[in-house]
Amino acid sequence: MAGKIKLLIDSLVEQRAQGNPSLESTTRTKLLLKGIDGTKYNASSDDDPAVIQKIREIAKDMGVQLTG
Numbered sequence: 001m002a003g004k005i006k007l008l009i010d011s012l013v014e015q016r017a018q019g020n021p022s023l024e025s026t027t028r029t030k031l032l033l034k035g036i037d038g039t040k041y042n043a044s045s046d047d048d049p050a051v052i053q054k055i056r057e058i059a060k061d062m063g064v065q066l067t068g
Contacts, residue, residue, distance in 0.1 A: 003043040006061055008055045009036065015064045036060055
């Protein structure tokens with residue numbers, strides 16, 4: 001399924017920020033500092049299992065449960 005990385009990033013940011021623009025920005029920055037540039041991925045991006053695993057680990061560290 002192409003675009004899974006984008007969906008995971010969006011889900012992580014949405015759950016963590018809960019509508020707060022400052023937390024959204026901070027979360028995206030934290031992802032970037034950990035090597036995940038959210039702007040590189042879109043709905044047609046190929047799914048890289050290593051990147052997906054890294055996002056899941058980051059989410060776990062942030063206390064966010066990702067589904068899918």
